Amino acid sequence: MYPIHRNRRLRTNDSIRSLVRETILTTNDFMFPMFICKGTNTQIEIPSMPGIYRRSLDLTVKEVQELWKLGIKAVNLYVKVSDNLKDNTGKEAWNKDGLMQQAIRAIKAAVPEMIVMPDVALDPYSIYGHDGIVENGQIINDATVDALVRMSISHAEAGADFVAPSDMMDGRVFAIRKGLEENNFHNVGIMSYAAKYASSHYGPFRDALDSAPGFGDKKTYQMDFCNRTEAIKEALHDVEEGADIVMVKPGIAYLDIVREVRNAVHVPVAVYNVSGEYAMVKAAAEKGWIDHDKVMIEQLTSIKRAGADIISTYFAKEAAILLNK
Numbered sequence: 271m272y273p274i275h276r277n278r279r280l281r282t283n284d285s286i287r288s289l290v291r292e293t294i295l296t297t298n299d300f301m302f303p304m305f306i307c308k309g310t311n312t313q314i315e316i317p318s319m320p321g322i323y324r325r326s327l328d329l330t331v332k333e334v335q336e337l338w339k340l341g342i343k344a345v346n347l348y349v350k351v352s353d354n355l356k357d358n359t360g361k362e363a364w365n366k367d368g369l370m371q372q373a374i375r376a377i378k379a380a381v382p383e384m385i386v387m388p389d390v391a392l393d394p395y396s397i398y399g400h401d402g403i404v405e406n407g408q409i410i411n412d413a414t415v416d417a418l419v420r421m422s423i424s425h426a427e428a429g430a431d432f433v434a435p436s437d438m439m440d441g442r443v444f445a446i447r448k449g450l451e452e453n454n455f456h457n458v459g460i461m462s463y464a465a466k467y468a469s470s471h472y473g474p475f476r477d478a479l480d481s482a483p484g485f486g487d488k489k490t491y492q493m494d495f496c497n498r499t500e501a502i503k504e505a506l507h508d509v510e511e512g513a514d515i516v517m518v519k520p521g522i523a524y525l526d527i528v529r530e531v532r533n534a535v536h537v538p539v540a541v542y543n544v545s546g547e548y549a550m551v552k553a554a555a556e557k558g559w560i561d562h563d564k565v566m567i568e569q570l571t572s573i574k575r576a577g578a579d580i581i582s583t584y585f586a587k588e589a590a591i592l593l594n595k
């Protein structure tokens with residue numbers, strides 16, 4: 271008999287395709303990254319990220335209420351810090367009345383069930399645009415970790431559900447866990463950016479926060495994109511140090527890493543579908559070269575198929591609206 275296998279039988283029509291479908295994208299998969307700036311009633315679109323805004327607190331809260339209604343259960347917060355508050359210690363990062371702390375309080379007050387995950391890294395606060403304290407042109411690991419612990423405790427005091435260190439310093443997950451425990455924040459979780467690559471896909475994000483490195487690059491702390499086993503090592507270390515969720519970043523160009531990390535750890539894996547990935551889809555769609563919605567859903571589904579339990583994506587709102595239809 272020829273052919274032995276008629277695989278097309280399971281693709282005959284939409285009904286059978288639905289029955290055998292392996293990966294189903296839902297709104298429960300998404301977290302939405304948000305950029306916050308000072309002021310009131312202010313909303314500035316990021317030129318390289320059409321549809322994404324830097325918003326003042328009042329408008330951020332409104333947006334969070336809308337996201338909640340759409341079924342989005344978590345937000346990642348990033349703040350644009352005024353130049354006069356930037357230095358080389360990052361001390362504004364643990365100011366209890368800082369923009370991030372105010373944002374956490376305001377969001378939790380307005381939508382208590384929304385999971386709030388502030389970003390923990392010094393770059394928005396650094397005069398050098400680096401994720402750590404700089405001495406003689408070097409990013410100093412252990413002093414930076416001390417600052418990140420203070421920052422995390424301050425976020426927990428403001429009401430954060432999780433803290434999300436995105437800095438790639440060594441030992442920070444353990445130090446943050448210890449700091450949280452010692453301050454009785456037993457239930458505040460850690461989502462670590464465990465395998466974060468030194469990627470050229472972060473450009474639009476740095477436009478949004480005005481946080482591009484002032485000198486050099488981030489290759490002494492973020493990972494070399496040529497490496498694979500190093501990502502597994504990073505993820506295993508972070509789990510051992512107490513991470514509740516580990517993240518791989520970026521997404522689309524790193525789906526091999528997502529799958530390997532998924533197979534290596536027993537905690538949820540998050541993937542950050544970053545600003546550059548978003549910008550590429552928007553730009554190609556604007557030119558009429560691709561179908562925006564179809565490519566968006568295909569890319570997000572691919573990330574889930576690769577093993578992501580959670581996807582942090584600027585598409586969250588649009589995709590939720592589409593999936594809710």
Ligand code: PBG
Nearest residue numbers: 391393436471472475544545546
């Ligand atoms: C910085 C940080 C970056 C992103 C998230 N946190 C940029 C960087 O490392 O330079 C990028 C996210 C994106 O591009 O969407 N701690």
